[in-house]
Structure formats: C-alpha cells, structure tokens
Amino acid sequence: xxxxxxxxxxxxxxxxxxxxRRPLTFDRVSFMLVFLGLPLAIFLVFVVWPxxxxxxxxxxxxxGFTPEMNFVGLDNYQKLLHDDxxxxxxxxxxxxxxxxxxxxxxxxxxxxxMVTVGGASHGTVRGLRYSSFYxxxxxxxxxxxxxxxxxxxxxxxDPSSGLLNGLLTGIGLDRFESFPWLGDTRTAMPASxxxxxxxFVGFYMVLFxxxxxxxxxxxxxxxxxxxxxxxxxxxxxxxxxxxxTVQTAYIYLGILALDAFVYMAALNPGGGPDNSTLVMPQxxxxxxxxxxxxxxxxxxxxxxxxxxxxxAAIVFTVNRLLGGRDSLARR
Amino acid sequence: xxxxxxxxTNTPTSLAPERRRVGETVMATVSHVVLGFWSLLVLVPxxxxxMSSFKTSKEIFASPFxxxxxxxxxxxxxxxxxxxxxxxxxxxxxxxxxALVLVxxxxxxxxxxxxxxxxxxxxxxxxxxxxxxxFPIFMAIVPLFFVLxxxxxxxxxxxxxxxxxxxxxxxxxxxxxxxxRALPTEISEAxxxxxxxxxxxxFQVMLPxxxxxxxxxxxxxFLGLWNQFLLPVALNTKxxxxxxxxxxxxxxxQAGYNVDYGRLFAAVVITxxxxxxxxxxxxxxxxxxxxxxxxx
Numbered sequence: 001x002x003x004x005x006x007x008x009x010x011x012x013x014x015x016x017x018x019x020x021r022r023p024l025t026f027d028r029v030s031f032m033l034v035f036l037g038l039p040l041a042i043f044l045v046f047v048v049w050p051x052x053x054x055x056x057x058x059x060x061x062x063x064g065f066t067p068e069m070n071f072v073g074l075d076n077y078q079k080l081l082h083d084d085x086x087x088x089x090x091x092x093x094x095x096x097x098x099x100x101x102x103x104x105x106x107x108x109x110x111x112x113x114m115v116t117v118g119g120a121s122h123g124t125v126r127g128l129r130y131s132s133f134y135x136x137x138x139x140x141x142x143x144x145x146x147x148x149x150x151x152x153x154x155x156x157x158d159p160s161s162g163l164l165n166g167l168l169t170g171i172g173l174d175r176f177e178s179f180p181w182l183g184d185t186r187t188a189m190p191a192s193x194x195x196x197x198x199x200f201v202g203f204y205m206v207l208f209x210x211x212x213x214x215x216x217x218x219x220x221x222x223x224x225x226x227x228x229x230x231x232x233x234x235x236x237x238x239x240x241x242x243x244x245t246v247q248t249a250y251i252y253l254g255i256l257a258l259d260a261f262v263y264m265a266a267l268n269p270g271g272g273p274d275n276s277t278l279v280m281p282q283x284x285x286x287x288x289x290x291x292x293x294x295x296x297x298x299x300x301x302x303x304x305x306x307x308x309x310x311x312a313a314i315v316f317t318v319n320r321l322l323g324g325r326d327s328l329a330r331r
Numbered sequence: 332x333x334x335x336x337x338x339x340t341n342t343p344t345s346l347a348p349e350r351r352r353v354g355e356t357v358m359a360t361v362s363h364v365v366l367g368f369w370s371l372l373v374l375v376p377x378x379x380x381x382m383s384s385f386k387t388s389k390e391i392f393a394s395p396f397x398x399x400x401x402x403x404x405x406x407x408x409x410x411x412x413x414x415x416x417x418x419x420x421x422x423x424x425x426x427x428x429x430a431l432v433l434v435x436x437x438x439x440x441x442x443x444x445x446x447x448x449x450x451x452x453x454x455x456x457x458x459x460x461x462x463x464x465x466f467p468i469f470m471a472i473v474p475l476f477f478v479l480x481x482x483x484x485x486x487x488x489x490x491x492x493x494x495x496x497x498x499x500x501x502x503x504x505x506x507x508x509x510x511x512r513a514l515p516t517e518i519s520e521a522x523x524x525x526x527x528x529x530x531x532x533x534f535q536v537m538l539p540x541x542x543x544x545x546x547x548x549x550x551x552x553f554l555g556l557w558n559q560f561l562l563p564v565a566l567n568t569k570x571x572x573x574x575x576x577x578x579x580x581x582x583x584x585q586a587g588y589n590v591d592y593g594r595l596f597a598a599v600v601i602t603x604x605x606x607x608x609x610x611x612x613x614x615x616x617x618x619x620x621x622x623x624x625x626x627x
Contacts, residue, residue: 027528027529027530028529030530031528031529031530031533032444032448032450034440035440035441035443035444035533036440036441036444036445036456038437038440039437039438039440039441039500039504040441040456042437042493042496042497042500043459043460043463043497043500043501045478045497046475046478046493046494046496046497046498047463047471047497047498047500047501048459048463049474049478050471050472050473050474050475050478051462051463051466051470051471051474053474053478054470054471054473054474057473057474110365111365111366111369114361114362114365114366115362115366128359128362128363128366129359130363131366133370134366134367134369134370135618136614137370137373137374138366138369138370138373139614139617139618140373140377140607140610141373143554143606143607143609143610143617144377144558144603144606145557145558145560145575145576145579145602145603145606146558146560147558147560147576147577147579147580148576148579148599148602148603151579151580151583151595151599152376152377152380152599153376154583155380155383155592155595155596156376156379160392161391161392161394161395161592162395163375163376163379163395163396165395166394166395166396170396198372198373201369202373206618210618230358255465255467258467259467259469261469261560261561262560262561265560265580266580266583269580269584280469281467281469281561284469284472285564285565288472288473288476289476289565294473297473298470298473298474300469301467301469301470301471301472301473302470304467304469304470305466305467305470308465308466308467309465312465
C-alpha cells in the first residue's frame with residue numbers, strides 16, 4: 001500500500017538487547033497485552049486472515065452472496081489459463097514489470113550521477129551546483145497521489161485539448177493534430193508506462209544520490225589517479241558499490257508494476273484499445289465486484305501474489321549471478 | 332560528453348589542467364541541460380494543470396496554451412460544493428487523520444515491544460509483518476470485503492480507518508524498529524531504577540526519544556494514506572463516504588465527455604495542495620529519511 005522503498009528488505013531480526021525474564025506483575029502483563037496484543041489483533045484480523053482466506057476462496061466456486069460454497073480444487077486456476085482476457089492482462093503486467101523498473105532505474109541513476117559527479121572531477125567528489133533545486137523538483141511527483149498523476153496525464157494526452165499534442169503541432173508536427181495517445185494500440189502502453197516512470201524517477205534519484213554519497217571518496221580518488229573517466233567510474237565503481245540499493249529499487253518498482261492498478265484506472269479505465277493496457281488488478285476488480293465471481297477473483301489474487309514473489313526471486317537470482325553478494329546471507 | 336570522457340580515459344595523468352577544466356565545464360553544462368529538461372518535464376504538467384483550473388471548459392477546448400480570460404475561483408467553488416469535493420475532502424481528513432494517529436501509536440508500541448523485549452514468537456511476528464508488506468493487497472481484497480461486511484463496518488468511515496491502520500502497520504513497525512533498537516539501554520534501566528512502570532517508561536522516556544523516527548514515519552504514512560486508492564474503491568462504495576482519491580476517479584469517469592474539465596482541474600489542485608504543503612514543510616526531512624534508509 002505504502003511505497004516502502006525505505007524499509008530494508010532483508011533486515012533480519014536481531015536478538016533482543018536484554019533478556020528480561022522478570023516477575024509477571026499487573027503492570028507488565030497489561031503492558032504486553034495492550035502493546036503487543038492490540039496491534040497484533042488488528043493485523044491478524046484485517047491483514048493475515050484475509051490473505052489466508054483468499055487461498056481457500058480461490059479453490060471454491062463461491063459467488064459471495066449465497067452461503068453455498070463448493071470446493072472445486074484447482075478449477076479456477078484452470079479457468080484462468082483459458083481466459084484470454086486475463087492472460088492478456090497478465091502479459092501486460094509482465095511487460096510493465098520488465099520495462100518500468102529498468103527504465104526508471106537507468107534514468108534515475110543517470111540523473112543521480114549527474115547531480116553528484118557533474119561538478120569538478122578532481123579533489124573530493126563535489127556535487128553539481130544548484131543540485132538541490134533539481135532534487136526538490138523531481139522528487140515532488142512522488143508525493144502527488146497516483147490517481148491524480150494519472151488524471152493529469154490523461155488530460156496531457158488528450159487528443160484535442162491536451163498539452164502534448166498542442167506542443168507537437170506547435171513545432172510543426174501536424175500529424176499529431178488529434179493523435180489519440182491513449183486510444184491507439186501502438187502508443188497506449190508506452191504512454192502509460194511513461195506516466196509511471198515520471199512519477200518515480202525523482203524518488204529513486206534521491207535514493208541513488210544518497211547511496212552514491214555514502215561511497216567513500218577514496219575510491220573515486222584512486223580511480224581518477226588511474227585515469228578512469230566519468231562513465232568508467234560510474235560503471236566500475238559506483239554501480240557495484242550501490243548494488244543493494246539498485247536491487248531494492250528494482251524489487252519495489254517491480255511490485256508496483258505488477259499492480260499498476262491506479263495508473264491504468266485513471267488513464268484508461270476500460271483497459272485501453274484492444275485491452276492493450278488492461279492489468280490483472282482491473283480484471284480482478286471487475287470479476288469480484290461487478291460479476292460477483294469471488295472464487296475466481298481470489299484465484300487471480302493468488303496468481304498476482306505468485307507473480308510478485310517470482311519477480312522478487314528472479315531479481316535476487318540475477319543479482320547473485322552477476323556477482324552480487326546475496327544480501328540475505330550477508331546480513 | 333562522450334568525447335570528453337574518452338579523452339580522460341585515454342590520457343591518464345598527462346592531462347593538461349586547462350583541458351580538464353574545459354571538460355568539467357562541458358560536463359557541468361550537459362548535466363544542467365539534462366537535469367533542467369527533466370525538471371521542466373516535471374513542472375510543466377503541474378503548472379499547466381494549475382493554469383487550466385482557472386479556465387472554463389470552453390477555453391480548455393479552444394487551446395491548451397491560452398491563458399484564462401478571468402482569473403477567478405469559480406471552478407474551485409463549484410468543485411467544492413456542487414461536485415462534492417468538499418465532502419470528500421472532509422472525509423479524507425477524518426479518515427487519514429484518525430488512521431494516522433492510531434497507526435503511529437499502535438506501530439510505536441508494537442515495534443518497541445519487538446525491539447526491546449524477548450518473548451517466544453517474537454521472530455515469527457516480525458516475519459509475519461514482513462509478509463504483510465510484500466504480498467499484494469489485491470490478494471486479500473475479496474476476503475477483506477467480507478470481513479468488514481460481517482462485522483458491519485463495510486462502507487463506513489470507521490471500517491476504512493481500521494483497514495488503513497492494519498495495512499500501514501507493517502511499514503510503521505519496520506521503520507520504527509531500528510529507532511527503538513538504537514535507544515540506549517542505560518536510560519531504560521535508569522527509569523526502572525527510579526521506579527517507573529512499563530507504561531510510564533514507554534510514554535515518558537522511550538517514546539520521546541524516538542521522536543525523529545516517529546516524525547519521518549508519520550510523514551510517509553500521511554502521504555501513503557492520503558494517496559490510498561484501492562482500499563476505499565473496494566470497501567467504501569457509498570458516495571457520501573467517498574474519500575478524495577476515489578471521488579476524483581469517479582468525477583473523471585462520470586458521464587464520459589460531459590465532465591466539466593475546469594472543475595476537474597480545480598479538484599485536482601485541491602487534492603494536491605495538502606501534500607504540497609506537507610512536502611514544502613518537510614522536504615528536508617523527507618529526503619533525509621530516504622538517505623537514512625540506504626545507509627542502514
């Protein structure tokens with residue numbers, strides 16, 4: 001729900017600082033009950049329990065408003081395999097998960113590099129002048145509600161009254177006079193992807209700037225002494241040293257791209273031309289709350305969860321194969 | 332940019348100082364151009380939205396560039412009253428405000444216990460919370476709908492508040508956990524020696540010390556909850572109880588092409604202003620928290 005890129009993904013729980021085995025007084029018992037029991041009860045009832053139930057519902061033919069619920073095993077999953085629209089939505093999500101994190105990470109890394117090492121190339125690493133201005137501006141979209149970002153860009157892309165076509169025709173490209181960016185199968189998906197990237201580049205730029213500044217300047221001095229240029233330094237020094245941050249960014253952006261519900265709901269509520277921007281959550285939503293097929297919808301939710309876990313596993317594996325330390329084992 | 336870099340790579344130490352300085356100027360200029368372009372790309376849609384919010388629908392259809400003929404707040408007034416944005420705004424303030432206070436208190440209590448006490452199942456609870464952060468809410472949305480329905484909280488603001496609290500809890504606990512762990516044990520022991528019970532120790536000693544952490548988490552929770560879309564859309568379908576995000580979505584999609592665009596833009600601005608204010612005040616702190624997040 002909340003973009004949680006700040007949470008260390010693999011922060012393993014450390015042993016407690018003190019071993020408090022003290023007598024059970026009323027003070028202590030009431031304290032533990034309220035302090036641990038209350039939050040935990042809310043978490044169990046409203047988060048854990050629904051997740052567990054979803055697994056069960058996904059194997060029933062439940063329609064929600066009748067008490068009958070027959071166990072149908074994996075029938076729902078089989079149905080999904082033959083549901084062309086759901087498969088289209090699944091592939092759209094996969095496409096998003098491939099493109100959005102890559103583009104966002106590359107772009108925000110490039111901008112972060114310019115902010116941090118765009119200045120003098122001798123002495124200590126100095127940032128670019130006025131760089132805080134750029135950081136403040138580009139971070140801002142991260143704070144704007146996603147639905148609003150979607151609505152603003154839906155207006156920007158508007159064929160006749162949108163700013164984009166206004167600008168393009170303004171510089172003489174008349175074929176964009178009333179080009180439907182979100183209504184053409186060729187452009188609907190790329191245009192939607194751009195909106196998501198637009199919203200997150202600033203956040204990850206700030207994240208990368210912080211990571212780059214955490215690198216001891218001796219590494220850069222040494223590399224410069226050896227005559228390494230800027231691109232070489234970025235490739236051979238910076239990227240390997242901020243590998244874990246890149247991995248975290250990749251995973252969170254991937255989770256976001258496997259959802260993308262808000263953006264697509266704002267840009268193309270109906271799934272776009274030929275369902276070219278339809279994503280799994282939109283299909284799930286209609287299946288559950290319009291058609292009332294709750295069993296089938298729960299199966300879609302499970303598929304989404306599996307896709308998310310698979311994506312995280314792939315990112316971890318790739319990072320490991322490319323020589324990164326497995327951060328799970330390291331910490 | 333490329334040629335400059337090639338030069339530096341090929342001529343290690345013999346690079347003349349003035350050539351190096353020229354290279355720096357080129358690099359700085361290129362950086363400023365690229366970063367400036369991106370900043371424009373961010374600013375232009377936002378400023379265009381602001382400008383359009385003062386235009387009438389007719390003016391909006393006439394030309395995307397034209398400035399509004401009259402700078403007045405008509406669109407804002409009609410969005411606020413006739414379009415119901417005022418109502419949604421109030422609902423959002425109630426829901427986000429209550430959920431924020433609750434989740435900060437409950438989250439602080441939970442992470443304090445997890446960080447500073449030892450008991451069986453502690454590790455399990457921690458990993459359960461991690462799971463709650465990773466799994467997509469979509470998987471839980473159908474059962475959640477019926478959980479709320481069964482306890483009679485579906486389509487009510489309290490139902491929405493408690494769901495917000497539950498789903499913001501893992502994030503809050505995770506982020507506060509390191510803060511409570513970092514607190515010095517001596518102070519806690521000193522409080523015990525002075526005869527403070529567990530309750531007093533938490534509220535008078537430990538919680539005030541975790542203030543910096545509380546502030547950052549509260550800001551992120553505010554933004555996350557203010558921007559929340561899926562939970563209200565699925566669990567809060569009574570129009571009177573709409574929050575801003577879903578109100579905006581239904582506003583934009585209603586009646587297809589008959590939407591009053593001037594009003595829509597005004598409503599967008601109304602929704603963004605609170606986060607803009609929070610961002611302007613806490614900008615340093617927000618970016619600072621991102622810094623802490625990576626250096627851990």
